[in-house]
Amino acid sequence: MSTASAYLTVGDLGVDVVYKDIKNLHISVYPPVGRVRVAAPTRTDEDTIRLAIVQRMPWIKRQREQLQNADRQTERQMVSGETHYVWGQRYLLDVSRTSGNHRVEAKGSTLWVMAPMGADAESRRATLDRWYRRELKAAIPALLEKWQPIIGVTADKIVVRRMKTKWGTCIAQARTIWLNPELAKKNPRCLEYIVVHELTHLLERGHGERFVGLMDQFLPDWRARRDELNDAPLAEEDWP
Numbered sequence: 381m382s383t384a385s386a387y388l389t390v391g392d393l394g395v396d397v398v399y400k401d402i403k404n405l406h407i408s409v410y411p412p413v414g415r416v417r418v419a420a421p422t423r424t425d426e427d428t429i430r431l432a433i434v435q436r437m438p439w440i441k442r443q444r445e446q447l448q449n450a451d452r453q454t455e456r457q458m459v460s461g462e463t464h465y466v467w468g469q470r471y472l473l474d475v476s477r478t479s480g481n482h483r484v485e486a487k488g489s490t491l492w493v494m495a496p497m498g499a500d501a502e503s504r505r506a507t508l509d510r511w512y513r514r515e516l517k518a519a520i521p522a523l524l525e526k527w528q529p530i531i532g533v534t535a536d537k538i539v540v541r542r543m544k545t546k547w548g549t550c551i552a553q554a555r556t557i558w559l560n561p562e563l564a565k566k567n568p569r570c571l572e573y574i575v576v577h578e579l580t581h582l583l584e585r586g587h588g589e590r591f592v593g594l595m596d597q598f599l600p601d602w603r604a605r606r607d608e609l610n611d612a613p614l615a616e617e618d619w620p
């Protein structure tokens with residue numbers, strides 16, 4: 381049995397397609413950013429897949445909205461003992477120390493978020509968010525240095541920007557890449573995959589055969605890295 385995969389863009393929705401030896405087409409929406417993945421029987425033509433996505437669009441949108449609401453509800457309370465992830469490692473939050481300045485330190489398995497006496501959860505959350513952005517920004521230069529010569533492109537600007545439904549995006553005309561600060565919570569392999577993916581868009585805008593071929597050439601295990609980012613599915617639906 382062989383599996384092949386492809387990317388499709390339907391409207392403004394990016395869709396991962398995996399061909400498998402199965403009978404029915406499945407559509408899944410994955411947290412945390414609402415990535416859409418289709419598992420399709422081998423040899424399903426692209427039009428059939430597009431039609432399935434278009435017809436299921438209201439359902440997909442609903443799942444993505446729920447995901448965003450759930451995201452808000454499960455927002456951390458920023459109390460000691462909570463689990464937080466940094467570069468794929470699990471840490472337990474400790475907010476018991478105060479400091480004159482807002483400060484974050486990941487040490488052992490403890491994530492210290494220090495704030496002035498009396499700081500509320502909201503200001504601690506903002507401190508931690510800023511720290512994640514700095515972590516991500518600090519990781520980017522080495523990746524660009526490594527990958528730009530290999531891919532043969534240069535990005536003019538990298539922007540760390542919170543996005544509800546994307547890990548990264550490439551604005552090819554402006555040679556600008558946006559990266560989601562949430563990437564600093566994931567294994568660094570995942571950030572590398574997104575950087576390579578977005579840089580590759582400077583060579584090829586779409587997600588077609590040429591793009592997949594380039595990704596296979598640059599980063600042969602990109603599928604595993606993508607799957608690692610996508611975690612467990614939030615929702616699945618069979619088609620038809």
Ligand SMILES: [Zn+2]
Binds near residue numbers: 394577581587
């Ligand atoms: Zn892309």
